[in-house]
Amino acid sequence: MDSTTFIKKGSSPQSAAAEAAGLRWLRQASDRVVQVIGLDELANTLTLKRLDRARPTxxxxxxxxxxxAKIHAAGAPAFGSPPEDWEGPNFIGKVRQECTPTNRWAVFYTKQRVLPFAEAAAKNGTLSEEGLALVRTACDAIEREDADAEVARIHGDLWSGxxxxxxxxxxxxxxxxxxxxAHTDLAMLSLFGVSHFEELVEGYETVTPLEPDWQERIPIHQLHPLAVHTLTHGSGYARELEKVATATIALLG
Structure with missing residues (x-):
């Protein structure tokens, strides 16, 4: 290793290989995705291009x-499709999550992204039964509406960090x-406070215009990251999860 690279240790078995597959897949659409220099699957480590930090403008x-927007436009075979040529697990942080290709976004999102984490949080005691009921009602509303959506190639854990x-x-x-x-990445950026969010959206729309009501629908796409955080970071996130579940129910009826 030299000063232009660094080695990252995977946090869970196979997570380095999963991350490498994801980075390479996303990088097909944009060279602003960090470059994978090497992968040692046995050691569960990645060698990545070293990046220096600067103030966001x-x-x-x-x-x-x-x-x-370019990454999203690259598309994927189906909702829940894993990165190209990757048949191993998918992770968000240290936690595994399902990636089974599905034709309907609403079914994929509720069954593979929101409910597994909300139910695990309730079992773990970090989400109340009342909170879980709210999330389930919100998921029912999402499935009933089943809004049309293009399959986007998404980052999937795009918080500001x-x-x-x-x-x-x-x-x-x-x-x-x-x-x-596509709205899932934007909603997560909004949730965790990325710098210059309005300008980021402005840049996005130079490539792909967004629907007029997309901001009203942000709570729908925040259910997943908040359910994950309620499970992994504790009950402090449960109130916000319940809040976006209530907003989803009010929006979709």
Missing amino acids: AEAAKWTGAEL NLMFSPDGPHFIDPSAHGGH
């Missing part, structure tokens, strides 16, 4: 949005890549 945020700004521009890191809904 409005211009860099616009660039980010445009590149994210997984978007790194460097002197040479933005870089996407640490994905949970799969076929999903």
Whole structure:
């Protein structure tokens, strides 16, 4: 290893290989995805291009949005499709999640992304039974509506910590890549407070215009990350999960 690279140890068995597959798949659409230099599956380590940090700017945020739109536009075979040539597990953080190709986004999202984590959180005691009931009602509403959606190639864990700004521009890191809904990445960026979000959206729309009501629908796409955090980070996230579940129910009826 030299000063231009660093080695990252996987947090769970096979997680380094899963991350490498996701990065390479996303990088097919944008060179702003961090480059994989090498993979040691036996040691569960990745060698990645080293990145220096810089203060995020409005211009860099616009660039980010445009590149994210290009990644989404690259598409995937189905909702829940894993990265190309990858048949192993999918992770969000240290936790495994299902990636089974599905034709209907609503079914994929509720059955493979929201409910497994909400139910595990309730079993773990970090989400109340009342909170779980709210999430289930929200998921029922999502499935009833079953809004049309294009299959996007998404990062899948795009909170602000997984978007790194460097002197040479933005870089996407640490994905949970799969076929999903484009709004999911945008909703997670909004949830965890990325810098210059409005400019990021402006850049996104230079490539792909968003639906007029997309911001109203953000709570739907925040159910998954908040269910994950309620399970992995504790009951402090349960109130916010219940809040977005209530907003989803009010929106969809």
